[in-house]
Amino acid sequence: MIRESLIMRIHYITGISALFVVAVHITMRLLMPFDSSIEYQNIIANYHNIAYSILLESILVLIAIHGFNGLRIMLLELRQNRLWENGVTIFTISAMMTVVAYGTRTIILAQGLGA
Amino acid sequence: METSKESNSTVRNNREGLKGWLNPARYGWERVSYWFQRLTGLFLLIYFIGHVYETSSLTGGQAAWNALLALTQTVQGHIFLILVIGASTFHSVNGIRLIFTHGGMGLGKPGRPDYPYDALSLNYRQKSGIWISLILAALAMLYGADVLFGTK
Numbered sequence: 159m160i161r162e163s164l165i166m167r168i169h170y171i172t173g174i175s176a177l178f179v180v181a182v183h184i185t186m187r188l189l190m191p192f193d194s195s196i197e198y199q200n201i202i203a204n205y206h207n208i209a210y211s212i213l214l215e216s217i218l219v220l221i222a223i224h225g226f227n228g229l230r231i232m233l234l235e236l237r238q239n240r241l242w243e244n245g246v247t248i249f250t251i252s253a254m255m256t257v258v259a260y261g262t263r264t265i266i267l268a269q270g271l272g273a
Numbered sequence: 274m275e276t277s278k279e280s281n282s283t284v285r286n287n288r289e290g291l292k293g294w295l296n297p298a299r300y301g302w303e304r305v306s307y308w309f310q311r312l313t314g315l316f317l318l319i320y321f322i323g324h325v326y327e328t329s330s331l332t333g334g335q336a337a338w339n340a341l342l343a344l345t346q347t348v349q350g351h352i353f354l355i356l357v358i359g360a361s362t363f364h365s366v367n368g369i370r371l372i373f374t375h376g377g378m379g380l381g382k383p384g385r386p387d388y389p390y391d392a393l394s395l396n397y398r399q400k401s402g403i404w405i406s407l408i409l410a411a412l413a414m415l416y417g418a419d420v421l422f423g424t425k
Contacts, residue, residue: 166375170372170375173365173368173372174369174372177365180361188420192420192421193346196342196346198331198335198338198339201331201338202331205331218325221321222321225314225317225318225321226318228311228314228318229314229315229318232311232314232315236290236291237290257321257322257325260325260326260329261325261328261329263329263332264325264328264329264331264332267331267332268331268332271331271332271334
């Protein structure tokens with residue numbers, strides 16, 4: 159079992175790290191007029207850039223860990239018993255892995271698309 | 274045995290569940306901050322899942338992407354994005370305040386409890402941190418509105 163103090167430290171580290179990578183992600187949308195930056199060709203060009211794809215993957219993993227652990231903390235504040243706590247932990251870890259897998263699939267497939 | 278039953282019943286009566294979690298009325302700004310931190314966190318998690326799903330339409334080709342953009346590039350879509358900007362700014366700045374507080378920073382020195390027994394930890398540093406979070410969220414929303422509805 160991982161100690162809650164370690165989980166809280168992971169929560170803070172993922173939160174602070176997400177702040178930096180999301181700032182870069184938003185800056186990429188503001189380098190040109192917003193409407194142009196979300197055109198299909200621009201988005202595909204972003205995905206073809208390996209460094210940017212790694213950044214997107216890190217955003218996906220960091221926010222999924224931070225977000226679903228936050229949800230877990232909120233749900234554990236509402237009720238405390240072994241069944242509920244184990245159920246909440248299993249549910250949040252499964253949901254986190256599903257979102258990460260689905261987002262990773264998009265990043266991989268988009269790299270193969272032509273602009 | 275009787276005492277144990279009584280204490281169990283008192284504990285049960287004190288359980289307010291979701292109502293207790295949502296009620297900011299009996300508490301100060303710290304409770305409002307607690308509530309906003311959770312509310313914005315939930316909202317941002319829902320947005321994040323939606324955003325991951327939304328971007329997956331890329332794999333369907335240009336037509337699928339443009340069809341999705343037509344849904345989100347509306348006035349309502351932009352207002353929703355402005356709310357996301359405000360929520361993420363508040364959640365980030367208030368989250369940093371909470372990390373400092375969890376580390377013992379900004380809590381003040383322990384002192385003798387005197388009437389009216391105000392908690393020393395709930396001081397002006399904490400309150401100003403909450404206000405700074407709210408003000409920065411408002412400013413970020415204004416900038417976001419300028420980008421989405423303006424000419425930038």
